[in-house]
Amino acid sequence: GAGVSQSPSNKVTEKGKDVELRCDPISGHTALYWYRQRLGQGLEFLIYFQGNSAPDKSGLPSDRFSAERTGESVSTLTIQRTQQEDSAVYLCASSLIVGTVNTEAFFGQGTRLTVV
Amino acid sequence: QQQVKQSPQSLIVQKGGISIINCAYENTAFDYFPWYQQFPGKGPALLIAIRPDVSEKKEGRFTISFNKSAKQFSLHIMDSQPGDSATYFCAASVSGSARQLTFGSGTQLTVLP
Numbered sequence: 001g002a003g004v005s006q007s008p009s010n011k012v013t014e015k016g017k018d019v020e021l022r023c024d025p026i027s028g029h030t031a032l033y034w035y036r037q038r039l040g041q042g043l044e045f046l047i048y049f050q051g052n053s054a055p056d057k058s059g060l061p062s063d064r065f066s067a068e069r070t071g072e073s074v075s076t077l078t079i080q081r082t083q084q085e086d087s088a089v090y091l092c093a094s095s096l097i098v099g100t101v102n103t104e105a106f107f108g109q110g111t112r113l114t115v116v
Numbered sequence: 117q118q119q120v121k122q123s124p125q126s127l128i129v130q131k132g133g134i135s136i137i138n139c140a141y142e143n144t145a146f147d148y149f150p151w152y153q154q155f156p157g158k159g160p161a162l163l164i165a166i167r168p169d170v171s172e173k174k175e176g177r178f179t180i181s182f183n184k185s186a187k188q189f190s191l192h193i194m195d196s197q198p199g200d201s202a203t204y205f206c207a208a209s210v211s212g213s214a215r216q217l218t219f220g221s222g223t224q225l226t227v228l229p
Contacts, residue, residue, distance in 0.1 A: 004159070031215065042122070042205055042219035043160070056216065091159050105217070107152075107159030 002026075004108035006092050012114045013082055021077045021111045025094030030072050033105060036061075037089045046090075049075060050097065082115045089113070120208050122220025129227050135193040137223045139206035142187065146208040150217070151180065151191045154203045163204070164191070196227045 005024040013019050025032050030051045035043040045059040049069040060066070064082075069075040079086055089112050093105040121140045129135045139149075150165035166173045166180040166189065173180045179192040193200055203224050207217040 033215075035217075035219075040222070042120075042221045043207075043217070045216050045218070048216055059216070093159070104162050104165075107161065109157065109159050 004092055004094055004106050006090075006108035006111050008111060009109065010112045010114075012116060015084060015115055016081055018078065018080045019082055019113060021079075021090050021092075021113070023075045023077070023092030023094075023108060025073070025075070025092070026106055028072075028096070029094035029106075030097050031095045031105075032069055032075050033093045033095075034067055034075070034077050035091045035093065035107075037091055037110070039088070043091060046077070079113075082113075084115045087113055087115045120206060120218050120220045122206050122223060124223060125221070126224045127226070129196045129225065131196065131198060131227055131229055133196050133227075135191075135196045135200070135225055135227070137191045137204055137206070137225070138188065139190065139208075139220050140186075140188045141208050141218075143208070143210075143218075144187070145210045146218075147211070148209045149180070149182065149189050150207050151178075152205045152207060152219075154205065154222075160205060193225075196225075198227045198229050201225055201227050 007022045032049040034046040037043045047067045048056040064080045067077045089110040091110045093107040095105045096103045151163045152160035153163045154160040164175050164178050166182050177194045182189045203222045205222050206220040209217045
């Protein structure tokens with residue numbers, strides 16, 4: 001597609017339920033990132049995928065959070081046993097890697113998650 | 117040490133005026149400093165970026181000023197327009213790339229017509 005696509009756009013879930021968020025990166029982009037944006041705050045890094053390398057999970061806030069990516073395609077972010085503090089916009093971004101440098105990161109429109 | 121501190125939190129400017137947003141960092145390993153613009157309901161979009169080998173970068177009405185010794189960088193928007201009204205985020209990363217960006221808390225800019 002022309003840009004990074006995320007689904008769903010909005011998700012309301014009950015506390016304790018699991019949710020799965022999807023990201024379709026720009027075709028050919030080997031790098032993929034997940035960020036979380038709480039209301040009125042900056043973006044927090046969650047996880048980074050680069051090709052078939054082991055992902056950088058250093059930003060995941062707890063073991064309730066996990067993400068997968070198959071090759072250089074779709075990624076899913078899963079939050080288990082959701083809590084109210086998980087309410088936020090979850091943003092996905094992708095970029096090319098030129099040599100060893102990640103070029104400009106293009107962001108999707110985000111998934112707004114509300115835990116009630 | 118990973119924080120990037122951004123100010124002001126909100127800014128109101130008259131059309132045609134200059135908007136200035138400031139950021140400060142602690143981690144001297146940071147070597148890539150982008151600014152992102154975000155409109156409501158949209159993801160952030162890269163506006164302009166600078167690397168520490170230059171002190172200023174200009175693209176159209178947008179200029180980044182970088183002070184390596186003070187560990188500060190700022191975004192200047194000249195001739196601000198109502199269409200510039202958005203939230204602006206500064207960010208920083210190591211390895212000169214977009215990997216694992218550390219973002220500031222954002223500045224909500226309103227340009228009055």
